[in-house]
Amino acid sequence: MSLLSVRNLSVAFPTQNGWFQAVEGIHLAVNAGDILAIVGESGSGKSVAMMAVMNLLPPTARITCDELKIDGQDLLAMPAKQRRKLNGGTIAMIFQEPMSSLNPCFTVGYQIDEAIRIHLGGSKKERLERALHLLEIVGIPDPQRRYKAYPHQMSGGMSQRAMIAMALAANPKLLIADEPTTALDVTVQAQILELLLKLQQTQGMGLILITHDMGVVAETAQQVVVQYAGQQVEKQPVFGLFNHPHHPYTAALLDALPERAPAGDFLPTIQGIVPGQKDRPTGCLFSPRCTHAQVLCHEQQPALVRQPEQWLRCHYPLNPVEVAQ
Amino acid sequence: MSEVLRAVNLRQEYVARQGLFQKPLSVRALNGVSFSLNAGETLAVVGESGCGKSTLARSLTLIETPSAGELWLAGQPVDTAHKPDAALRQRVQMVFQNPYGSLNPRKTIQQMLEEPLLLNTKLSRDERRAAVADMMSRVGLRPEFVERYPHMFSGGQRQRIAIARALMLKPKVVVLDEPVSALDLSVRAQILNLLTELQHDLGLAYVFISHDLSVVQRIADYVMVMYFGRAVEYADAQTIFSTPQHPYTKALFSATPVAEVGEKRERIHLQGEPPSPLRPPQGCPFGPRCAYVQEACRQEIPLLRELNKAQVACIQAEAINKNQTI
Ligand SMILES: Nc1ncnc2c1ncn2[C@@H]1O[C@H](COP(=O)(O)OP(=O)(O)OP(=O)(O)O)[C@@H](O)[C@H]1O
Ligand SMILES: Nc1ncnc2c1ncn2[C@@H]1O[C@H](COP(=O)(O)OP(=O)(O)OP(=O)(O)O)[C@@H](O)[C@H]1O
Ligand code: SF4
Ligand code: SF4
Ligand SMILES: [Mg+2]
Ligand SMILES: [Mg+2]
Numbered sequence: 048m049s050l051l052s053v054r055n056l057s058v059a060f061p062t063q064n065g066w067f068q069a070v071e072g073i074h075l076a077v078n079a080g081d082i083l084a085i086v087g088e089s090g091s092g093k094s095v096a097m098m099a100v101m102n103l104l105p106p107t108a109r110i111t112c113d114e115l116k117i118d119g120q121d122l123l124a125m126p127a128k129q130r131r132k133l134n135g136g137t138i139a140m141i142f143q144e145p146m147s148s149l150n151p152c153f154t155v156g157y158q159i160d161e162a163i164r165i166h167l168g169g170s171k172k173e174r175l176e177r178a179l180h181l182l183e184i185v186g187i188p189d190p191q192r193r194y195k196a197y198p199h200q201m202s203g204g205m206s207q208r209a210m211i212a213m214a215l216a217a218n219p220k221l222l223i224a225d226e227p228t229t230a231l232d233v234t235v236q237a238q239i240l241e242l243l244l245k246l247q248q249t250q251g252m253g254l255i256l257i258t259h260d261m262g263v264v265a266e267t268a269q270q271v272v273v274q275y276a277g278q279q280v281e282k283q284p285v286f287g288l289f290n291h292p293h294h295p296y297t298a299a300l301l302d303a304l305p306e307r308a309p310a311g312d313f314l315p316t317i318q319g320i321v322p323g324q325k326d327r328p329t330g331c332l333f334s335p336r337c338t339h340a341q342v343l344c345h346e347q348q349p350a351l352v353r354q355p356e357q358w359l360r361c362h363y364p365l366n367p368v369e370v371a372q
Numbered sequence: 373m374s375e376v377l378r379a380v381n382l383r384q385e386y387v388a389r390q391g392l393f394q395k396p397l398s399v400r401a402l403n404g405v406s407f408s409l410n411a412g413e414t415l416a417v418v419g420e421s422g423c424g425k426s427t428l429a430r431s432l433t434l435i436e437t438p439s440a441g442e443l444w445l446a447g448q449p450v451d452t453a454h455k456p457d458a459a460l461r462q463r464v465q466m467v468f469q470n471p472y473g474s475l476n477p478r479k480t481i482q483q484m485l486e487e488p489l490l491l492n493t494k495l496s497r498d499e500r501r502a503a504v505a506d507m508m509s510r511v512g513l514r515p516e517f518v519e520r521y522p523h524m525f526s527g528g529q530r531q532r533i534a535i536a537r538a539l540m541l542k543p544k545v546v547v548l549d550e551p552v553s554a555l556d557l558s559v560r561a562q563i564l565n566l567l568t569e570l571q572h573d574l575g576l577a578y579v580f581i582s583h584d585l586s587v588v589q590r591i592a593d594y595v596m597v598m599y600f601g602r603a604v605e606y607a608d609a610q611t612i613f614s615t616p617q618h619p620y621t622k623a624l625f626s627a628t629p630v631a632e633v634g635e636k637r638e639r640i641h642l643q644g645e646p647p648s649p650l651r652p653p654q655g656c657p658f659g660p661r662c663a664y665v666q667e668a669c670r671q672e673i674p675l676l677r678e679l680n681k682a683q684v685a686c687i688q689a690e691a692i693n694k695n696q697t698i
Binding site for chain 1: 386388397418419420421422425426469470472473509512513514516519520524525526527528529532549550553554555556557558559560561562564565568572583584585586587589590623624632633642645646647648650
């Protein structure tokens with residue numbers, strides 16, 4: 048059974064210049080034990096889409112969705128209060144900016160204890176043991192001391208790990224990890240990824256991993272979705288995505304990998320800027336910046352074609368031969 | 373080339389209260405770091421989480437006054453005991469690791485980017501607006517976004533706002549704490565190119581803190597590897613990436629995930645965890661986790677010394693290097 052199923056989710060925000068479409072018709076299906084990575088342009092709606100799933104967007108946001116189910120429960124039919132109870136228990140999220148997600152007025156230990164108390168309960172002693180255990184498995188040195196520390200007394204990477212500990216407090220079935228390792232050095236990063244993989248393998252935890260780190264994607268993900276300007280433009284198993292990207296945006300993104308880029312002072316970039324509200328193209332949203340664009344691209348928006356193994360939104364896919372095989 | 377920034381033996385100690393009745397603890401986050409940086413050069417600072425990188429950044433910019441040590445800016449000593457004056461602020465800028473926390477939630481982006489120009493230049497209103505618009509496009513943000521407040525942005529967009537703000541006054545030195553980790557590859561490339569361009573044009577010097585070694589390799593002239601509040605290795609980028617000499621540097625460099633599917637780099641797994649500042653290890657701080665540790669390592673803290681074009685704080689570096697090349 049599908050752990051998370053999202054059909055046609057869209058989110059818009061009111062701004063001075065009218066509605067801003069942050070997320071446009073995205074779909075997600077995650078089963079127990081799945082690892083789905085979401086990559087893509089900064090500002091393409093990755094975090095907003097996940098915040099919509101968690102019901103954490105400001106009330107001004109306009110959210111529409113055809114289906115939103117978690118662990119068999121229909122969230123669209125559920126009162127907000129009941130929905131909130133799922134958060135932290137069935138489904139948990141590691142937020143992108145740990146230092147602004149932790150409450151500065153409470154110690155880290157208190158905040159982890161809260162999460163355990165609400166979702167798992169247990170005696171004070173049991174909760175303390177679990178909290179220290181969590182701090183330890185996320186690799187925080189000196190858990191006893193950090194338990195009593197306030198967020199501002201910790202380094203960036205430590206607050207990030209404290210967030211991860213909090214998200215794992217109640218053994219969630221689905222974990223949404225939004226840039227979980229950006230503030231971490233590579234050794235700790237490797238340790239956290241191993242921990243998440245272990246939970247995925249032993250407990251069948253489903254994992255949605257949002258990251259800009261292609262190394263992390265290559266090493267952990269099974270499927271990868273690529274987003275651009277609020278839309279999903281491509282989905283492929285990880286190997287195919289890295290070796291035969293079909294969407295020109297995906298290809299351009301991979302070209303900017305520092306280790307793939309040609310030597311020299313400047314790295315390859317994508318010319319131009321994402322479309323705004325006023326200059327939203329009638330055709331493909333990537334067409335003003337796409338080096339492969341043709342007449343049709345400027346006239347007609349490509350639809351997201353979803354096949355079991357791959358999704359694509361492009362009139363003129365790259366590497367088409369490899370697809371057929 | 374001319375030196376723009378020099379740090380001598382910078383130290384920072386924090387006093388952490390542990391509840392009402394317990395004795396406050398002192399945490400030595402920075403334990404004597406020195407370096408010199410020329411105009412037009414980039415020093416990258418790398419090292420494990422909690423090793424003191426952000427503390428170093430805050431000391432260099434006098435956001436926190438260091439508990440000891442000297443700072444020199446363009447050959448002039450800086451009064452480290454006091455908050456920086458306006459002239460110093462203009463010359464040394466910082467991009468924080470946590471951009472959201474450093475952006476005023478009640479100001480629009482326009483106000484935020486315009487403010488330093490208003491205070492420090494004689495530009496007219498139109499000129500200021502034009503300068504803001506130009507900077508917005510350079511960091512890849514939509515011009516109409518200037519009327520928005522910080523909470524209305526994605527993580528990577530906020531990061532770019534913080535970078536734009538630091539660059540507005542064309543400072544001499546910019547300390548960037550994890551400036552590109554929240555950015556997608558293409559925007560990251562755009563920002564790195566912008567930094568390189570400004571460095572070429574204006575001779576900016578950067579202290580660039582990053583966990584991303586592929587970025588460091590790309591942009592750094594010099595690399596400082598920190599461990600437990602100290603530099604354990606310092607060399608030019610070419611040297612350190614081709615022949616890392618300190619056991620910690622070797623372990624750090626081996627753990628980078630590779631952006632190729634199916635390819636996993638051989639990893640030296642670091643045993644144990646970073647030392648606790650409350651119970652610092654005897655002698656070499658890396659000793660408890662070092663595969664090459666000997667009795668001699670526990671005697672005293674190894675100092676940086678010249679070795680094969682680098683500075684290395686390991687008493688056995690020669691022997692270790694010899695064994696590994698065979
Ligand atoms: N409250 C808001 N009002 C208006 N626009 C918003 C608001 N919150 C987010 N946005 C916009 O929605 C878009 C999507 O933001 P989101 O945070 O999902 O991006 P993202 O893909 O997570 O990017 P990043 O990789 O930089 O974190 C952005 O363009 C952002 O500016
Ligand atoms: N205000 C403070 N009070 C007490 N301890 C602090 C304070 N600020 C930092 N520390 C401690 O100082 C040490 C160094 O922290 P710093 O933020 O410099 O690390 P960092 O190298 O930037 O790590 P990261 O890569 O995780 O950002 C850590 O052990 C941290 O817990
Ligand atoms: S549809 Fe056309 S413009 Fe859009 S990505 Fe494909 S080739 Fe480029
Ligand atoms: S001095 Fe000794 S313990 Fe320290 S890094 Fe060198 S070999 Fe290892
Ligand atoms: Mg985001
Ligand atoms: Mg830091």
